[in-house]
Amino acid sequence: xxxxxxxxxxxxxxxxxxxxQDVSFTVRENETLxxxxxxGAGKTTAFNLVMGFYRPDAGSVSAFGxxxxxxxxxxxxxxxxxxxxxxxxxxxxxxxLENVMTxxxxxxxxxxxxxxxxxxAISFVGLSARESxxxxxxxxxxxRRLEMARALATQPRLLLLDEVMAGLNPAEVDQAVxxxxxLAARGLSIVIVEHLMRAxxxxxxxxxxxxxxxxxxxxxxNDVMKNPEVIRAYLxxxxxx
Numbered sequence: 001x002x003x004x005x006x007x008x009x010x011x012x013x014x015x016x017x018x019x020x021q022d023v024s025f026t027v028r029e030n031e032t033l034x035x036x037x038x039x040g041a042g043k044t045t046a047f048n049l050v051m052g053f054y055r056p057d058a059g060s061v062s063a064f065g066x067x068x069x070x071x072x073x074x075x076x077x078x079x080x081x082x083x084x085x086x087x088x089x090x091x092x093x094x095x096x097l098e099n100v101m102t103x104x105x106x107x108x109x110x111x112x113x114x115x116x117x118x119x120x121a122i123s124f125v126g127l128s129a130r131e132s133x134x135x136x137x138x139x140x141x142x143x144r145r146l147e148m149a150r151a152l153a154t155q156p157r158l159l160l161l162d163e164v165m166a167g168l169n170p171a172e173v174d175q176a177v178x179x180x181x182x183l184a185a186r187g188l189s190i191v192i193v194e195h196l197m198r199a200x201x202x203x204x205x206x207x208x209x210x211x212x213x214x215x216x217x218x219x220x221x222n223d224v225m226k227n228p229e230v231i232r233a234y235l236x237x238x239x240x241x
Contacts, residue, residue, distance in 0.1 A: 103153030
């Protein structure tokens with residue numbers, strides 16, 4: 001299976017804090033990989049390094065065979081990577097359709113084409129009935145759907161999902177899991193940061209565990225969950241383990 005994302009010896013320090021330390025892992029095409037660990041482990045920082053929001057102090061990031069360190073976020077996006085954010089930040093005064101069109105404009109500058117691409121993404125995530133709703137009026141789960149739709153509208157090959165199930169009730173979590181499964185079935189490579197372990201186990205075929213910025217385990221879900229180091233650092237105190 002071809003490689004979608006290859007991270008090698010990635011490192012980032014903020015003052016005296018080593019947020020990411022010598023982290024390496026590979027995401028295969030059409031694979032869903034979960035990046036887990038306690039709060040402050042470096043998961044979102046890793047996403048920010050991949051997407052060009054931060055420049056690493058050391059290491060490399062290649063996507064679909066091309067080095068992307070040094071590219072700006074919108075240039076990373078043009079190479080087939082998109083992400084959602086831990087805290088949804090839609091353009092509150094704009095409608096769902098207008099929000100998603102901002103993603104579609106990355107590849108389709110003609111307004112009518114971008115509108116149709118946006119509507120395809122909105123339909124895929126199940127938000128068609130809210131197309132004309134201002135984003136600020138959406139429920140939490142619909143704001144998560146909007147985040148996914150806006151990312152999908154950029155026509156990515158690799159999607160980074162940062163805690164898309166945070167704040168959802170059990171029924172909404174089931175809906176979110178089903179949506180991520182639909183994305184995977186579409187052929188997307190996915191990296192998901194998530195604390196809810198039942199969601200991780202339902203979605204991921206491969207897990208990487210970070211703690212204090214370092215990779216402490218990697219492998220198949222059942223093997224990782226039995227790892228004493230993972231239990232000590234994360235599972236023993238994870239609220240949803």
